[in-house]
Amino acid sequence: MISEQLLLDITKCSRCGKCTAICPMFEKTKGWDTGVARGKLLVSWGLARGELEINDKLIEALYQCPTCMLCEQECTAGAKVTEIIREARALIVERGASVPFSHRGTFDTVARITLRDGLHRDWLDLIKGDFRENGETVYFPGSLPYLEPVLDFDLGAARIISAAVTIFNRAGIRPAIITQLADSGHDAFWSGQYQFFNALKEKNSRLLAGTKMIVTTCAEDYSILKSEYSLEAGVYHISQFVRDLIREGKLAFSEGAERVTFHDPCRLGRHTGEYDAPREVLKTFVDYREMARYGKDAVCCGVGAWMNCNKYSKQLRLDRVKEAAEAADTLITACSKCLSHFSCLMTEPEKVEDLPEIKIVDFTEFVARNLKDT
Amino acid sequence: MDIIDELIQIVGQERASDDKTVLYAYSRDSSLITGMPDYVVRPVSTEEVAKIVSLASQRKIPIVPRGMGSGMEAGCVPVHGGIVLDLHNMDKILEVNTDCLYAVVEPGVIHANLNARLAEQDFFFAPDPASTDFCTIGGMIGTNASGMTCLKYGDTRKSVLGLEVVLPDGTIINTGSRTVKSDCGYDLTALFVGADGTLGVVTKAILKVIPRPRTRATVAAYFDELEKIGEVVVAIFATGVIPAACELLDRSAIKVINQYKPEIALPDVDAILIINLEGSAAAVEEEVAGVVSSCKKVGAIEVKTAATREEVDALWAGRRSVGSAIYRLDPKRASPNIGGDYGVPIKRLPEMLREVRRIAEESGIPMVAFGHVGDGNLHTHMPVNVLDEEELARAEKAGDAIYEAALKLGGTATPEHGIGASKIRWVKEESKSAYPLMLAIKKVFDPHNIMNPGKIFEIS
Ligand SMILES: Cc1cc2nc3c(=O)[nH]c(=O)nc-3n(C[C@H](O)[C@H](O)[C@H](O)COP(=O)(O)OP(=O)(O)OC[C@H]3O[C@@H](n4cnc5c(N)ncnc54)[C@H](O)[C@@H]3O)c2cc1C
Ligand code: SF4
Ligand code: SF4
Numbered sequence: 001m002i003s004e005q006l007l008l009d010i011t012k013c014s015r016c017g018k019c020t021a022i023c024p025m026f027e028k029t030k031g032w033d034t035g036v037a038r039g040k041l042l043v044s045w046g047l048a049r050g051e052l053e054i055n056d057k058l059i060e061a062l063y064q065c066p067t068c069m070l071c072e073q074e075c076t077a078g079a080k081v082t083e084i085i086r087e088a089r090a091l092i093v094e095r096g097a098s099v100p101f102s103h104r105g106t107f108d109t110v111a112r113i114t115l116r117d118g119l120h121r122d123w124l125d126l127i128k129g130d131f132r133e134n135g136e137t138v139y140f141p142g143s144l145p146y147l148e149p150v151l152d153f154d155l156g157a158a159r160i161i162s163a164a165v166t167i168f169n170r171a172g173i174r175p176a177i178i179t180q181l182a183d184s185g186h187d188a189f190w191s192g193q194y195q196f197f198n199a200l201k202e203k204n205s206r207l208l209a210g211t212k213m214i215v216t217t218c219a220e221d222y223s224i225l226k227s228e229y230s231l232e233a234g235v236y237h238i239s240q241f242v243r244d245l246i247r248e249g250k251l252a253f254s255e256g257a258e259r260v261t262f263h264d265p266c267r268l269g270r271h272t273g274e275y276d277a278p279r280e281v282l283k284t285f286v287d288y289r290e291m292a293r294y295g296k297d298a299v300c301c302g303v304g305a306w307m308n309c310n311k312y313s314k315q316l317r318l319d320r321v322k323e324a325a326e327a328a329d330t331l332i333t334a335c336s337k338c339l340s341h342f343s344c345l346m347t348e349p350e351k352v353e354d355l356p357e358i359k360i361v362d363f364t365e366f367v368a369r370n371l372k373d374t
Numbered sequence: 375m376d377i378i379d380e381l382i383q384i385v386g387q388e389r390a391s392d393d394k395t396v397l398y399a400y401s402r403d404s405s406l407i408t409g410m411p412d413y414v415v416r417p418v419s420t421e422e423v424a425k426i427v428s429l430a431s432q433r434k435i436p437i438v439p440r441g442m443g444s445g446m447e448a449g450c451v452p453v454h455g456g457i458v459l460d461l462h463n464m465d466k467i468l469e470v471n472t473d474c475l476y477a478v479v480e481p482g483v484i485h486a487n488l489n490a491r492l493a494e495q496d497f498f499f500a501p502d503p504a505s506t507d508f509c510t511i512g513g514m515i516g517t518n519a520s521g522m523t524c525l526k527y528g529d530t531r532k533s534v535l536g537l538e539v540v541l542p543d544g545t546i547i548n549t550g551s552r553t554v555k556s557d558c559g560y561d562l563t564a565l566f567v568g569a570d571g572t573l574g575v576v577t578k579a580i581l582k583v584i585p586r587p588r589t590r591a592t593v594a595a596y597f598d599e600l601e602k603i604g605e606v607v608v609a610i611f612a613t614g615v616i617p618a619a620c621e622l623l624d625r626s627a628i629k630v631i632n633q634y635k636p637e638i639a640l641p642d643v644d645a646i647l648i649i650n651l652e653g654s655a656a657a658v659e660e661e662v663a664g665v666v667s668s669c670k671k672v673g674a675i676e677v678k679t680a681a682t683r684e685e686v687d688a689l690w691a692g693r694r695s696v697g698s699a700i701y702r703l704d705p706k707r708a709s710p711n712i713g714g715d716y717g718v719p720i721k722r723l724p725e726m727l728r729e730v731r732r733i734a735e736e737s738g739i740p741m742v743a744f745g746h747v748g749d750g751n752l753h754t755h756m757p758v759n760v761l762d763e764e765e766l767a768r769a770e771k772a773g774d775a776i777y778e779a780a781l782k783l784g785g786t787a788t789p790e791h792g793i794g795a796s797k798i799r800w801v802k803e804e805s806k807s808a809y810p811l812m813l814a815i816k817k818v819f820d821p822h823n824i825m826n827p828g829k830i831f832e833i834s
Contacts (some may be wrong), residue, residue, distance in 0.1 A: 004761065011708040012701050017444035019510040020462075021484065031388075032396050032414065032464060033443065046398045057395035076698030087448045102511075270386035358638045 032063035044088035066304030091194025111183035129165030135176035142221035163368030219335035253285035256368035261328035265335035325356030334363035382571030407448035441513030481512025482546030500527035517792030518568030538578035587652035613664035620748030634699035707757035713773025718785030737772035
């Protein structure tokens with residue numbers, strides 16, 4: 001369905017071209033105007049008005065964008081770039097074309113499987129710590145357990161989930177890990193598969209009814225639960241949860257001399273506005289350094305929702321890791337996807353020229369690793 | 375052979391396209407006018423450009439140069455189809471010679487990137503469109519772009535020393551030289567500047583660069599009567615000062631800025647003048663004193679010399695954002711370029727602004743006015759629902775009324791943004807007896823009218 005508001009929203013793009021100077025993806029492709037927000041919005045207009053048919057280039061134009069929101073943040077005219085792109089993707093999906101997922105769409109398939117009840121959740125056996133099956137305080141691991149089997153490197157899913165449980169336990173909480181929870185639907189939503197997203201949301205909302213607090217370790221899960229679900233429970237990213245525990249004096253850390261920097265996932269930063277919590281936490285126990293581009297100016301890891309991983313997104317990632325290596329010895333991120341993309345890059349030193357030496361560590365795992373007995 | 379195959383042969387598969395989606399992305403610039411190209415190509419060298427233009431010439435199909443497409447008058451929109459030459463990949467700064475006051479660049483160099491490079495040597499390329507971060511030198515040459523500082527430093531034409539141009543038949547010529555002065559016959563360099571790509575494709579430019587002023591100061595003066603604006607500008611000139619910028623925000627623009635960035639907190643007055651002074655510390659100090667006293671003499675309610683860098687930056691950021699910030703006022707309305715760029719003799723500015731207010735009232739279309747009053751150049755923006763045909767037509771009529779009023783006051787409808795496809799009518803009306811000569815010049819360069827047809831003139 002094409003709403004008049006969608007069309008009016010597209011007319012908000014003045015086609016000034018400011019985004020050509022901002023979009024990190026366009027800086028890499030240096031290609032056609034379809035590679036920058038302005039072109040993507042014009043293509044969305046053409047699609048919505050029936051002036052363009054779906055073809056490969058149209059799919060590329062609308063999907064080769066991690067919806068990092070950098071252009072939208074800087075757009076003086078206030079064009080809702082990412083929302084329009086997502087709506088245009090929904091039109092593509094509605095008309096039966098397939099989404100250009102990476103990894104042969106396996107993650108999409110896995111998310112679909114989580115819609116079904118009664119799956120064998122043997123990953124739970126790998127989790128260390130004290131948790132329960134139900135309760136008011138929920139830890140939401142999202143798709144983390146399912147990423148690893150598909151990726152051919154060690155993402156540390158079990159370690160991250162265990163780390164989250166450890167943090168809860170240190171604060172005297174036995175979190176609930178509700179095994180039947182489905183994928184958060186972040187990727188379904190951002191790929192324009194609204195029907196599928198609604199099914200995931202409906203299932204999760206039912207299972208989360210009556211809970212009071214939900215903590216996620218992944219920025220994508222956090223942003224989608226917070227912005228697109230209507231949950232009674234408060235939704236927190238683990239960095240906010242840990243920050244509050246520190247403020248309450250419930251956690252203590254062994255201080256380290258390690259130089260550490262933080263990569264702001266776009267879903268945590270620009271999408272939901274949380275820049276401070278992870279920094280406040282890290283600064284309590286490490287030698288914290290900023291990268292050249294950080295906070296609202298941070299550049300994306302290159303891929304959003306497992307779509308269009310290609311040579312350009314890999315270049316973005318490499319740039320980001322190099323930027324981190326200039327500032328620190330360890331790069332922390334707080335999103336399972338950013339972690340996967342950066343880790344993937346580091347697994348191929350022989351294929352990547354000038355790959356810097358830097359450790360990539362998940363925020364939750366890093367925090368838990370440095371906890372000290374109170 | 376098909377044209378697309380020939381284009382691919384010239385630039386390779388990656389940089390030539392006839393894909394509908396790709397073409398569609400080149401069907402517009404910052405104006406409302408649309409036109410679908412048949413092909414888009416991204417050349418990277420003069421040789422490639424020359425081959426593409428030769429092909430277009432043989433096949434008699436239009437060729438449309440395009441920089442970053444930030445133009446506001448549809449200059450790069452292929453209104454008659456043909457090949458769009460997307461030149462943004464020709465982005466090399468070829469030579470910087472500040473000792474001899476010049477730089478040589480390819481046309482796709484972004485203005486801000488050139489100035490960042492020149493800043494390393496404390497030099498700059500003076501014309502300063504607000505689109506600095508996203509417009510190319512080629513586009514600036516095409517439109518003879520200017521900006522807030524052109525009062526002191528002149529428009530693009532004043533800063534171009536020489537060009538390499540691919541003519542419509544594919545031959546490559548050079549004009550001008552690497553010297554600041556050149557009287558070598560007719561000034562062809564100046565002719566290509568502001569030609570909207572109708573005479574040839576610029577593939578290289580020798581630009582005049584100058585040392586950056588060492589000191590800069592900003593004065594803001596508030597007025598409760600618009601009438602005083604013309605007077606104050608004249609009073610400033612009378613003190614012997616040529617400001618580097620002299621910008622006006624009228625009541626409507628002040629409101630927009632305050633809505634968009636409340637932290638700037640501009641006062642609720644009829645008009646604000648923002649004046650920049652640049653030069654040596656001693657000269658700037660003297661000029662500030664002259665400007666402050668001129669403003670007071672004419673009756674400014676308050677004159678402020680911005681104390682901190684932040685204050686100065688906030689004021690200028692506010693000024694720069696007006697045009698686009700209007701898009702944020704109403705969820706249903708955009709602010710396409712309609713009646714957006716005109717100029718009048720400085721003393722007649724208050725009359726012009728009163729006309730704008732009258733036209734706004736009569737048309738029922740709210741208008742926001744601001745501009746470079748130091749050179750009599752004003753901009754108007756109107757929030758319009760572009761899906762509402764009646765409202766759009768009303769706005770377009772109001773836009774024409776603004777240009778008519780400017781001409782009646784002895785001004786121009788074509789001061790800054792070039793002509794493109796949208797100001798053809800005004801070129802004819804304004805140039806009057808010189809018009810046939812301009813047409814004749816076009817024919818000398820481009821007898822088959824393949825070079826950006828439908829721009830400046832509509833030749834049948
Ligand atoms: C927000 C905003 C602010 C602006 N502020 C200003 C301002 O302050 N002052 C001002 O003057 N303009 C301004 N403009 C208008 C525009 O940015 C300028 O005219 C700019 O110079 C156009 O550059 P471009 O690279 O985008 O050119 P395009 O829009 O791509 O092309 C403009 C014209 O130049 C021709 N052209 C491009 N490259 C070549 C070439 N290599 N050889 C021959 N012809 C060529 C095209 O055919 C076309 O006719 C503004 C626009 C926007 C959106
Ligand atoms: S998306 Fe925003 S920045 Fe990009 S062209 Fe449109 S209005 Fe300009
Ligand atoms: S959201 Fe990010 S990647 Fe997508 S167009 Fe905007 S800046 Fe580029």
